[in-house]
Amino acid sequence: MTDFTPQADSRCAQRISINRSATLQAPDSEQPVKAKVLNISKCGAGILCNHNLSIGEIVTLNFSLPNYDNENDLAITSKIACFSKVQNQYLIGVEFSELDTHEELVIKSFTSYHERF
Numbered sequence: 877m878t879d880f881t882p883q884a885d886s887r888c889a890q891r892i893s894i895n896r897s898a899t900l901q902a903p904d905s906e907q908p909v910k911a912k913v914l915n916i917s918k919c920g921a922g923i924l925c926n927h928n929l930s931i932g933e934i935v936t937l938n939f940s941l942p943n944y945d946n947e948n949d950l951a952i953t954s955k956i957a958c959f960s961k962v963q964n965q966y967l968i969g970v971e972f973s974e975l976d977t978h979e980e981l982v983i984k985s986f987t988s989y990h991e992r993f
Contacts, residue, residue: 891915898939
């Protein structure tokens, strides 16, 4: 597993805009919370959801990323780095706490492909 240590800059890499359905599994919630991944990088993601979370809270972010011939399902342990209320929803920034080799390769492949545009 790769451990990403927090950087002084809140974003350690350029984020790629996406619009992917996701769920968040928070420790205080029995059911997963529906969410939408708005952007992603090798270090974290921007998420929109209806659930109020706390900075520093550890959640599991479940979503998929496409590649040339299929979808790759991911379940990434993430730490809430920032959030703000936007109307009746929450815009949340998560930092990926740990990525296994597969998750790291899927995200790197996706972001590298889209950085060309």
